[in-house]
Amino acid sequence: MRSKNDSALKLNISNLSKRFDAHQALDSVSLNLEETHSLVLIGPSGGGKTTLLRILAGLEIPDTGTVELNGEAIQFEEPALLCYRRTVRVVFQAFNLFPHLTALDNIALPLEKVHNHAPTQARDVALQLLRRFQLDAHANKKPAALSGGQRQRVAIARAVAIKPRVVLFDEPTSALDPEMTAEVLDTIEQLREEGTDLILVTHEMGFARLAADRVAFLSGGRVLEFGETKSVFDAPKTEECRRFLGTVLKY
């Protein structure tokens, strides 16, 4: 099914903690991941999924703990963290794109300014990606002229443009209606099939089941369950996970 199998994700998280004032967002999280191409984080809101993803994106600095991505420890201090951020990509829930730039320029900007492509080369790469995601008709539109689904797909195109080590999705479809959700999930599935490693926070359990190699269930800032997708969904070990899946899969 998979075209490339050589660059599986290796993630080594140990004792990761993060507190926001009174809220313990992550409470000594440890996670070991090998030979995985797609990890999906599920769990109730406020359970720590997004915080974990933001730490992996280099956008949040943990209070304690270490993270190793593909054998390399993330140094949580500037300017090393800036360099790290340039090797991974995040797709947020919404507002990923800059409103004053066209779809094409949104993709070309980081290529040109951060990754030192020549301007024409950056535009070529951007245009190629837009074609790959059937967005070339919208290349010269500003985000306001695009639908929510198109915006997210342009954001995904921008994310993969730099060939990141991993693409991190933070509830990429939560702000979209069902039709657009399907459109965006199709694109993520296309990436996955083409061999892009990804970590995804989502509430779309059907998609999680389909696309995930591994699933982690986070609740109360801790990883309560972690394992193969099938085993987590079909035979959850903890009461919390059972209750969570029972609720979200009820309708």
Place this chain on the structure above:
Amino acid sequence: MHERMTGLSNPVASHRPLSKLAAALIAVAMVAAIFYFSFHQITYRWNWHSVLSYRLILVSGWMVTLAISITSLFLSIIIGVTFALARRSEILPLRYFAHIYVELVRGTPLLVQILVFFYVVADAFHVGNRYLVGALILSFFSGAYISEIVRAGIESIGQSQLESAKAIGLTRAQTYRYVIFPQAIRLALPPLVGQFVSLIKDSSLLSIIAVNEFTQAARDINSITYSTLECYIPLAAGYLILTLPISLWTRALEKRLRFET
């Protein structure tokens, strides 16, 4: 202060050019009629001749105002942007310094600032040229307002965009250059025009430190000829020649920078 909010469509834009021209002519005719009526009511003995013989004073005054305005305009932009950035600085003393500067300048009369700056500060730093001092005073005065306009523009850029910029690996400087400023300038432009126009007119206050600018020239001629209106009507026209191009130019720029959000 501004006739039109950016982003909203201009209601006139859909009209045909001919009807727009006709409307403009009617508006001009209305203004002319009001002035004609008013001037017709007063019995005033016009004496353009005596004023005309002093026209060179008026012209040189206008040139002084032009030179001071252009200098202050550029300096005040630099000062304004610098202090706007200082107010967002992580270095607290710098931030507070910028805050105090803005509040002091905005909260006190320009007249007092001119006197204090000229007789105390400029003297202490041995700057003798009153034209240079005048331009500097105006720049610092206008710079305080511009820094607030620029700061408001910068702060209108949402946190989510700054987050996006950070996530794609832009440095702080690059974020300002490619994300914040292009958008902030669009929002800041209309209030900036108002500020530039004010700056030009405020330069007339420099006459109190004996800068022979445009308004002072008109005053001088008036004191010789006693032809008040003949001095001050050209004065108004002379200021319009300076302020109108700025308004028109920025209007055009605004159109070019417009995008939907």
